[in-house]
Amino acid sequence: MDLHTVAEVISPAAPGMWRPGDAWLGGGTALFGEPRPSISRLLDLPSAGWPALTVRDGGVEIAATCTVATLFARLKEHEIVGQCCHSFLASFKIWNVATVGGNLCAALPAGPMISLGAGLGGVCTLLSGAGERQVPVADFVTGDGQTVLRKGELLRSIFLPAGALTARTAFRRGSLHRYGRSAVLLIGLLESDGGLRLTVTAATRRPWVFRFDGVPSASELKETLAAIPFDAYTDDVHGQPAWRQHVTGHYAEEIRTELSA
Structure with missing residues (x-):
């Protein structure tokens, strides 16, 4: 769906650039799924070049811009990851565009990345111009289409503990x-x-x-x-x-x- 009110796209975008009327753009599969007349500017996140997955002490950090296809390809040896990815029931076209972070931020009850993150005790890292904070995935979504994100805040990554993955x-x-x-x-x-x-x-x-x-x-x-x-x-x-x-x-x-x- 065309967002006919959008007049500008900022690429790459970063924390602190948000202003009223802005929306963070990941894969766009949810963002472009329905009319959003209040949006006048898009802040492009994939162009920031965040590594899709980063192995850290005690687990794996998944960038919010990591696509479902990349997540499955890199972590498919963990059965639970594949099961959640296939819960999208989407074509390879969607898998190659839809992002992990976008699925969480859309906050739809059926979001399988919400299920994966909450089920494995994942932790979200949220960024804003004022700094960063961590929130468990289980607490990130507060209702149908509702999250704890504050104005101007973005989801940077989701950390999954190695112990939970195995x-x-x-x-x-x-x-x-x-x-x-x-x-x-x-x-x-x-x-x-x-x-x-x-x-x-x-x-x-x-x-x-x-x-x-x-x-x-x-x-x-x-x-x-x-x-x-x-x-x-x-x-x-x-x-x-x-x-x-x-x-x-x-x-x-x-x-x-x-x-x-």
Whole structure:
């Protein structure tokens, strides 16, 4: 879709350049997906030349401008990465343009990069003219289309801990249709201390993360999931809240059973 109100593109762009009417441009697959009459200028981030992936002590830093195709090619040996990438259900054309950061910033419940980052305990680095700050991916998205980003702030990268990338995981994804958008997506992860991390996404407007000291009993798991308010479940053409709530419980039990084996 044409953004007919855009009069200027700044390339490359950097923190501190933002002004009212601006929008940060990554791959643009979400940005150009609907009318945005309030935008008059685009700040181009890919031209900044950030390395797509950087191995650091204790994990991997993924640039917000890293494309889905690059992420999959570089980290496909980690099964959970491939599972989340394929949850886009998008063609190779989208994979080669859509960015990891763009998927997080769009903050759609079905965003699979949100699922990956929250499920693996990832941490976002946010930049602005005033400096930088770190926010867990699980806390970055606050609602459908809503994030903690402040005016002028941008998402620079997502750090994934090495321990989480190599941990044993269980993945469940559900949709009303075979090739439909994710309506429920759960990730279970066995932590090094024997604890279990269960992340609920897609079914809810924001990620919900639960941690257990060990693999919980079926009753403990059910009681814990009851902490998600009914009105926190997404309600749209891809699934009603009651159905999403039921499937969430079903998949959570499957994950519990799988990881306890």
